[in-house]
Amino acid sequence: MQPIIQAEHVSFSYGEQAILKDINLTINPGEIIGLIGKNGAGKTTLLNLLLGVRAKKSGHLTLFDQVPGGPLAKRNIGSMLQGDLPIRGITVVELLTMAATHYPTALQPKQLMADLALTELAQRQLTTLSGGQLRRVTFALALIGNPKLLFLDEPTVGMDTNAQQAFWARVKALKELGKTVIITSHYLPEIEQVADRILLLQDGRFIFQGTLAELQQQYQQVEISFQTSLALTTFEALGGVTAVSQVNQVVQITSTDGDRTLQALVPYLSQLRQVTINRESLATIFVHLTKEA
Numbered sequence: 419m420q421p422i423i424q425a426e427h428v429s430f431s432y433g434e435q436a437i438l439k440d441i442n443l444t445i446n447p448g449e450i451i452g453l454i455g456k457n458g459a460g461k462t463t464l465l466n467l468l469l470g471v472r473a474k475k476s477g478h479l480t481l482f483d484q485v486p487g488g489p490l491a492k493r494n495i496g497s498m499l500q501g502d503l504p505i506r507g508i509t510v511v512e513l514l515t516m517a518a519t520h521y522p523t524a525l526q527p528k529q530l531m532a533d534l535a536l537t538e539l540a541q542r543q544l545t546t547l548s549g550g551q552l553r554r555v556t557f558a559l560a561l562i563g564n565p566k567l568l569f570l571d572e573p574t575v576g577m578d579t580n581a582q583q584a585f586w587a588r589v590k591a592l593k594e595l596g597k598t599v600i601i602t603s604h605y606l607p608e609i610e611q612v613a614d615r616i617l618l619l620q621d622g623r624f625i626f627q628g629t630l631a632e633l634q635q636q637y638q639q640v641e642i643s644f645q646t647s648l649a650l651t652t653f654e655a656l657g658g659v660t661a662v663s664q665v666n667q668v669v670q671i672t673s674t675d676g677d678r679t680l681q682a683l684v685p686y687l688s689q690l691r692q693v694t695i696n697r698e699s700l701a702t703i704f705v706h707l708t709k710e711a
């Protein structure tokens with residue numbers, strides 16, 4: 419399969435400040451990518467390089483086998499960036515109709531507005547819209563050209579809960595259509611729900627690239643709690659266990675290898691009561707990793 423995006427040893431600096439140092443990346447058609455990292459990690463900068471808005475300092479970068487910003491790339495990309503939009507003197511429907519004329523296989527503005535529950539905002543001037551409404555219009559603008567590749571930078575900021583749910587449902591529908599989507603977001607539970615692959619950017623490099631399952635396998639700790647009359651020392655030497663503690667009646671085991679520890683607990687199961695197992699969320703793993711790195 420021909421990758422949609424390929425980056426090899428890409429670097430970028432603002433003046434003397436190195437922002438991206440050694441970016442290596444292959445993104446295949448149909449993937450939903452969650453691009454995460456702390457504030458200032460360089461996520462938006464990377465999207466700007468991919469869009470051709472900024473030029474890399476070194477390395478090799480292609481989209482659709484072309485340099486970023488090339489005509490094929492432009493035609494096939496939709497983007498929803500931070501701080502996009504408020505253009506004076508134009509309504510929502512005028513904006514989408516005008517944008518549609520730039521793409522050979524554009525969607526129908528009316529149909530798209532209906533799909534995204536924007537019909538009642540159609541005649542409103544952009545400058546009169548609320549922050550969340552503007553984000554929803556920006557999403558429509560990203561979709562209007564029926565692009566193969568979408569860059570969504572902090573897409574749900576300012577959206578209310580209904581709008582967020584509708585947004586993520588639409589992203590899942592885009593996946594069904596075989597679109598490739600790169601999303602940056604600080605709402606990690608949402609990324610956890612939709613991303614096929616997670617890229618964690620830290621200090622200008624990816625410190626992790628892989629599926630959520632791989633991330634969990636590699637870094638996640640599991641907490642197993644239960645009540646028992648057995649001594650705590652029974653559990654300390656079990657496979658994967660890094661800590662054992664007891665609060666009131668409840669024993670808590672922390673493990674770096676949940677499957678191994680659960681296997682090792684099997685002989686004791688008849689003496690354990692009220693067993694609970696909690697896996698760390700993407701958000702908790704993110705905090706651990708970005709603190710350590």
Ligand SMILES: Nc1ncnc2c1ncn2[C@@H]1O[C@H](COP(=O)(O)OP(=O)(O)OP(=O)(O)O)[C@@H](O)[C@H]1O
Nearest residue numbers: 432435437455456457458459460461462463464572
């Ligand atoms: N125009 C600019 N000139 C100089 N430095 C900049 C410029 N734009 C961004 N930076 C710096 O580049 C670094 C990366 O910024 P970027 O916006 O890519 O981060 P981000 O990961 O998207 O952050 P956030 O999660 O806060 O949106 C930051 O240290 C930022 O201060």
